[in-house]
Amino acid sequence: MDEKNTSLQEMSQEKSLQANEVVSNELLATAATALWHIEYDEKGEMSKCIWSSSFRKMFGYDSQADFPDEWDSWFKLIHPADKEYVEKEYTAALQDYSDAKIYDIEYRMRGKQSGYRWYRDVAHITRRADGTPIVAEGVVVLQKSSVNEQLRLALREAEKANRESQAKTEMLRRTEEFNRSILDKSACGMVSYRLPNHDNMYLNAAALRVFGARDIAEAETEVPRALKAAVFNDPTVVKKLIELQTQDGSVDFECQITNSKGRTSNLLLHSETVMNPLGDRIAYTTFLDISENKRLQAINDRLSKQNHVINGLASEYSSVWLIEDEGKFVRRYKDTNANIFVKEIISFVEQEPSYAEGMEYYKRVCVHEDDWAEFDKKTRYETVLAEIRKKPVYNFVYRRHYQGKIEYFQISYALVDKNSDSSNFVMGFKNINDLVLADHKRSEELAAALAAAEQANIAKTQFLNSMSHDIRTPMNAIIGFTSLAAAHMDKPELLQDYLQKISIASEHLLALINDVLDMSRIESGKMRILEKPLHLSELLQEIRTIIQPDITAKQLDFVVDTIDVVHEHIIADKLRLTQVLLNILGNGVKFNKVGGLISLQIKEERNAPEGCAKYKFVICDTGIGMSKEFQKHIFEPFARAETATVSGIQGTGLGMAITKKIIDMMNGTITVKSKLGEGTEFDVCLTFRIAGGRKEAAKPLPVQTETDIEAALQGKHILLVEDNKLNQEIAQTILTEAGFVIDTADDGTVAVDKLSKAAAGQYDLVLMDIQMPLMDGYEATRQIRSLDTEIASIPIIAMTANAFDEDKEKALATGMNGHLAKPINICLLKKAIAKALL
Incomplete structure (x- = not known):
């Protein structure tokens, strides 16, 4: 390292002399010169920029205020065509750590009061040991100038700069020695060497100790051996270290090395490579010995696992105990004051009993006598230890005397450290009476x-x-x-x-x-109550009309009576209310005697909510009656007092079940009173909203006899739309025999085509099936209604097996005039056609 510093200083001095010589020669040849001075920090970034007064004057500026000590003060005056060149040359010289690049260029600059002139700029760069720049000092010379005074000033400035450069080089040498002394005192190890031959190695004192080397000479063999054995088993680290042989970068990793003296160390390493000012690639590795940290971490991990097990039990159990030394020592870890175990055996526990002694005493004091044998077997030390070595937690449930009651408790066992050979375990007690009772309840x-x-x-x-x-x-x-x-x-x-x-x-x-379909729809929730305004007197008249033929056939008397009925105009589901009353009346007819009596009485109650009316429908008959036992099941599906085979009376056994469910949907009630051989009474209570306003009386229709209707319908042309050939044949035959002229269409598409081409008056009515393969009846109706001819208003009646209320509503909403359910009832069919045409 000393040889390197000496070499750097000699090179710096030589470069300085060369630059001074160049400057001196130039100054002898010119008169207009100026000096500049730029300093850099340890990162190689500009920290200070100084322009001499002569520098400012050269360009026509008098003060620092006009020409601040900033890079841009000078750079913005350079000719735009020269800026890129000047910046490139200066940067190249600054970043050339070998000092091979000399900054010596010519460019044009603009003065404050004059235009552009040519200048020559020469600089010397003083560097640190790592090659980063410290100071850049230069001379700017106006080409072809001969001002001697400025020449002498420039020479003096250059000499002063040279002396400062030498002083700074000496400072760098001392700083390097100081840094090395600090590194030797550091607990962090450091190794550096030159690539690719790993020569010029340096180790600080900490590194020498870890690798077991007496000096650097011994370390040059020991370090590669130890690192190679430790690192080469990690492909990722090896790949990165290979890359660092030829390019800058760094890698962090952890490894374990064993030095020549047999000492093993766990190291946390940071390795990187950089290029020094001489062009050498230097590898630096710093590391921290974390062996002691690893040992302490292992202990902490083990203790943490133990505490985790103990705390896990302690968070859920009212009493937790630690059993150590092969069951010879029991230590209390946690116990709540509410635990009877503490109250009754705390003095005994303080004597530090063995596990067997403690459990025996606990059994006699707390455990229910009937569980003693099982308790001894399940809690025996050898049994517990065998179980918790097989599974994380071993549980046992027993009954215990607790606060004057017998309740269920649970003991849980778990090893303190499952990964060690230790037999120490924890034991927790918990009251699980509520859980057991809840489990029994669930069972x-x-x-x-x-x-x-x-x-x-x-x-x-x-x-x-x-x-x-x-x-x-x-x-x-x-x-x-x-x-x-x-x-x-x-x-x-x-x-x-x-x-x-x-x-x-x-x-x-x-x-x-x-x-059956009604029952299915009710059970599936598809049946709905559709409320609309209706008049009770009209409803009763329709019911009388419907049931009268059956009453007449059975030679029965039928009486309808209303009592205190004030509100006749109500909001209700007419269809479902009619269905309820007809189901009950129908049973009264079927199960009555010839010459018997049926009565329907409607009474308006006085306790209805605001805006509503409450009614009691009482249906009585003098029929065969029901037994008390059967009355309990009358509203169940298929319930019959006597089978059809015995009584000779046909019935589905679903009517009253449907009736009860419809009444429930209408938030009403139904009760039955009956006596065998005397008759039956049904009471139905329902509440309806009162309709706003009075219903206007319907205008009487002209009286038409059945003969008149038959005559009026003769010869009417009907388009029958039906895809099923058998149904089509039946309908066509019935309608033809009734006097209609029939044309057929096998699908909705055919019907639309025929009607779109039909002449005015060619067809009087359409009977439309719904489910058809190519175009259903709904779509066919929509297309017919959209035709731009008179035929678009032709009456259309749905004749379909889709017989539910929502099917009827959908048919009418689509634009149809009526809805008939299959199978065809010729009387209903004639009435529907007459209603649409007459």
């Missing part, structure tokens, strides 16, 4: 749920059996009487009887399907 709930599921499965089986029976019964009649009709085509009286029975069985099958 009971699961058992109840299982029983409910099994019951539901039984109900499902019963449902399927009932469905199978109820569907096969009318199907058997339909198939059987169809076969009989086919065999007796030549006997009109028998044939008519068979067909009538087939019709009855078909209606029963359709009712069963409708009831």
Whole structure:
């Protein structure tokens, strides 16, 4: 290192003499000169810029205020075409640590009062040991000037600069010696050497101790050997160190080395390479011996694991104990005052019993007697140790006397350090009575749920059996009487009887399907209550009209009465209310005696909420009645007092279940009172909102007889849109026999095409199916309504198997005039057509 400094000083002095010689020669040849001086910090960045007064005057400036000591004061005066060249040459000379580059250039500058003139600029750069610049001192000469006074001043300035440069070089040498002495006292090791041959090695005192070398000569062999053995097992570090052989950079890593004396050290290293002013690549490695830190960290990690285990138990358990020295010593880690264990055996524990002694005493004082045998077996020291060596935590639940009660407690065991051979473990006590009771409750709930599921499965089986029976019964009649009709085509009286029975069985099958669908929609939540204004008197009249044929056929008397009804105009779901009343009245008809009585009484109660009316519907019959036992099940699906086979009365067994669910959806109640052989009474209580305003009386329609309607419909042209060939044939035959002229379309696309090309008056009405393959009935209706001809307003009635309320609403919203559900009822069909056309 001393030889290097001497060499640097000699080179600096030689360069200085060369620069002085150049300056002197130039000054002898010119008269107009000026000096400048720029200083740099240890990072090689400009810290001070000084322009001499002669420098300012050369360019026509008188004071520092006009020409500040700043780089830009000079640089902005340089001719724009020369700026890049000047800056490039100055930077190259400044960054050439070998001083091979001499700053000696010519460029043009503009004076304050004059234009551009040519100048020659020569400088000398004084450097530190690492090659970074300290001072740049230069002379600017006006070309072809002969001012002698300025020449002598420039020479004096140059000599002064040379002396300052030598003083600073000496200061750098002393600083380097001082820094080296500090490095030798540092606890941090440092190694440096020249690449690629690892020569000119330097180690401070700490590095010599770690590598076990007496001096640098011995270290030149020991350091590469130790580092090679420690580092070359890490490919990433090796790759980076190889890169540092030829380029600047650094790498941080950790390794373990063993020196020639057998001492092992854990080191944290920082290695980097740089280029010195002489052009040599120097490798520097600093490191810190962290062996003691590693040892302490290992101890801390072990203690941390132990504390983690103990604290983990202590956070959840009311009592935690540490068992050490193979069960010979028990130490209390935590115990709450509420723990009876502390209160009753604290004096005994203070005598430091063994684990076996402590657990025996605890068992006799606290554990329920019926659990003693299991407690001894589960908590035996050898058993505990074997269990916690197999799994992280070993638990045991027992019953214990606690605050005058018997409650469930849990003991948990865990090793203090599972990764060591130590047999020390911790033991925690915790009251888990609430958890055990909650678990018992969950078990009971699961058992109840299982029983409910099994019951539901039984109900499902019963449902399927009932469905199978109820569907096969009318199907058997339909198939059987169809076969009989086919065999007796030549006997009109028998044939008519068979067909009538087939019709009855078909209606029963359709009712069963409708009831099953209603029940399914209710259970799935798809059935909705759609409230609209209605008039009670009109509702009762419609109900009377619907049920009167069945009452007349059974020769029954039917009485309707209203009591204290003030509000007849209400907001309700007319369809569902009608369904409820007809279901109950229908049962009264079916299960009544010939010549019996059915009554419907409506009474308005006086305790309704504001803006509402509360009604009690009482339906009584003089029928066969029900037993008290059956009354408990009447609202269950498929419940019947007597089967159809025994009673001879057809029914689905779903009507009252549907009725009850609809009433529930309307927030109402239904009760039943019945006596065998005397009759039945149903009480339905419902509350409705009162409709605002009075309903205007409907204008009476002209009285038309059925014969008049039949005559008016004869010859009407109907377009039947139906994709199913069998349904199309049935509908076409029925309509043709009724006197209509029928044209057909197999799909919505065909219907739209025919109507768009039809002449005015060619068709009077469209019967539209909904589900069709290419274009459904909804889209076909929309396209028909969008036609720009008179045909766009043609009446369209949906005739479809989509029979639910929302299907009807959708059909009307699409632009249809009516909705009929399949299978076709010829009477309803004629009424719908008459309503649309007449």
